[in-house]
Amino acid sequence: MTEFSRRAVLGGIGAGLAVGAVGGGVAGARVGAADAEAGTAATGAAGGTPSLGSAAVPFHGERQAGILQPAQARVQLAVFDLVPEAGRDGLRRLMQAWSATAARLAAGEPAAEFDNQVALDAGPCSLTVTFGFGASLFDKTGLAARRPEALSPLPDFPGDALDRARSDGDLWVQIGADDALVVFHALRTLQRQASGTAVLRWQATGFGRTPGATERPMTGRNLMGQVDGTNNPKPSSPDFARTVFADGPDWMTGGSYAVYRRIRMLLDNWDNLPTDRQERVIGRRKSDGAPLSGGTETTPVDLAKVNPDGTLAVAADAHVRVAAPSGNGGAAMLRRGFSYQDGLLPDGSPDAGLLFIAFQADPARGFVPVQRRLARGDSLSRFLRHEASGLYAVPPGAPEGGYVGQPLLES
Numbered sequence: 346m347t348e349f350s351r352r353a354v355l356g357g358i359g360a361g362l363a364v365g366a367v368g369g370g371v372a373g374a375r376v377g378a379a380d381a382e383a384g385t386a387a388t389g390a391a392g393g394t395p396s397l398g399s400a401a402v403p404f405h406g407e408r409q410a411g412i413l414q415p416a417q418a419r420v421q422l423a424v425f426d427l428v429p430e431a432g433r434d435g436l437r438r439l440m441q442a443w444s445a446t447a448a449r450l451a452a453g454e455p456a457a458e459f460d461n462q463v464a465l466d467a468g469p470c471s472l473t474v475t476f477g478f479g480a481s482l483f484d485k486t487g488l489a490a491r492r493p494e495a496l497s498p499l500p501d502f503p504g505d506a507l508d509r510a511r512s513d514g515d516l517w518v519q520i521g522a523d524d525a526l527v528v529f530h531a532l533r534t535l536q537r538q539a540s541g542t543a544v545l546r547w548q549a550t551g552f553g554r555t556p557g558a559t560e561r562p563m564t565g566r567n568l569m570g571q572v573d574g575t576n577n578p579k580p581s582s583p584d585f586a587r588t589v590f591a592d593g594p595d596w597m598t599g600g601s602y603a604v605y606r607r608i609r610m611l612l613d614n615w616d617n618l619p620t621d622r623q624e625r626v627i628g629r630r631k632s633d634g635a636p637l638s639g640g641t642e643t644t645p646v647d648l649a650k651v652n653p654d655g656t657l658a659v660a661a662d663a664h665v666r667v668a669a670p671s672g673n674g675g676a677a678m679l680r681r682g683f684s685y686q687d688g689l690l691p692d693g694s695p696d697a698g699l700l701f702i703a704f705q706a707d708p709a710r711g712f713v714p715v716q717r718r719l720a721r722g723d724s725l726s727r728f729l730r731h732e733a734s735g736l737y738a739v740p741p742g743a744p745e746g747g748y749v750g751q752p753l754l755e756s
């Protein structure tokens with residue numbers, strides 16, 4: 346892999362996932378090969394000049410795209426509610442249409458309907474479209490008996506300040522790509538296809554580091570300036586699949602559960618805190634993400650290490666200590682979040698933070714126990730406000746010719 350193509354597939358908060366190869370190819374080239382587990386793909390055309398835009402991630406496969414791939418530079422989250430008359434048939438037709446469109450756009454081809462040519466000159470730019478089903482969808486489609494236990498509502502956490510109008514919803518759509526026009530084009534096409542079946546409930550726009558922005562591939566930074574995504578579960582670890590992917594019920598086997606939190610950062614307070622105190626709050630160095638117990642970014646955190654003065658190297662209330670699986674009965678999740686910024690609030694403070702997205706086999710063994718502890722004992726929580734929330738069942742990927750959710754909607 347050339348240095349250029351390696352950079353093209355890295356970056357964004359939540360990097361630290363395994364990375365495969367992206368070959369050279371002209372913009373819009375058809376997808377040639379895929380590494381399903383590492384989650385990246387090769388474009389097939391020979392002889393073209395490699396470009397960021399030519400990188401393509403196949404829509405079809407064992408897993409939905411947008412879980413295992415490194416976070417792209419741009420994301421749009423759009424959540425839709427079914428109209429009352431849509432029913433199960435309406436949902437089936439919509440998932441068929443959406444899946445067909447997502448597959449074509451991910452391959453750099455125009456959509457079969459409603460294509461307004463906005464992204465005509467660009468390649469797929471690593472476009473991924475990921476679909477999830479909220480708990481409310483099941484009652485509306487006569488499928489209440491098939492709703493998985495793992496989709497039970499998240500509990501309330503101390504300090505939550507949730508806006509329900511920007512939370513929950515029937516159909517979660519995560520559109521990621523390395524180009525904003527490509528994201529807009531996908532959203533616009535999917536929205537027009539939904540007309541008459543589903544209406545937008547809430548949306549959020551996010552971003553991460555643009556591939557190629559750093560001289561060498563590096564884990565992304567969040568808006569607090571921290572290196573974020575280092576200690577994510579690794580696809581090469583033996584319990585990775587058990588941590589991230591569900592083993593039932595039948596239609597969800599191989600799928601995952603996405604927890605979404607819109608977390609505003611109180612940046613006026615944070616940015617006035619001296620760097621050494623910021624580092625104490627997280628338990629890692631700000632400059633390079635190395636743990637305060639020593640070593641480099643990828644050195645395992647030594648939670649037992651004591652400084653010469655007898656204090657803990659990683660404080661008792663440091664974020665990485667409170668969030669670590671070892672203190673949460675092994676609870677773990679794959680974090681794949683994006684930054685957001687929606688300008689300034691009336692008081693002049695930034696309306697900015699993290700679109701926290703975490704994939705796991707079961708939120709009861711992932712997000713919930715960790716957030717319970719964070720909400721009580723994490724020194725970072727003084728600088729955060731959880732403003733919106735959602736939980737979605739993300740079905741397994743669809744095979745060629747199939748659509749996401751087919752085993753649920755046709756049985």
Ligand SMILES: C=CC1=C(C)c2cc3[nH]c(cc4nc(cc5[nH]c(cc1n2)c(C)c5CCC(=O)O)C(CCC(=O)O)=C4C)c(C)c3C=C
Pocket residue numbers: 567569571572573574575576577606608610627629646664665666668669670677678698699701712715716719729
């Ligand atoms: C409930 C889960 C988590 C929420 C919510 C959360 C919010 C949040 N985190 C950061 C910044 C960092 N988090 C880091 C590590 C980390 N965070 C969680 C979980 C949640 N974070 C876990 C499980 C871990 C890994 C812990 C471990 O095992 O070491 C880090 C360190 C670098 C890294 O490993 O990614 C940072 C930095 C922010 C800013 C935030 C809310 C806005």
Ligand SMILES: [Fe+2]
Pocket residue numbers: 664668
């Ligand atoms: Fe965290």
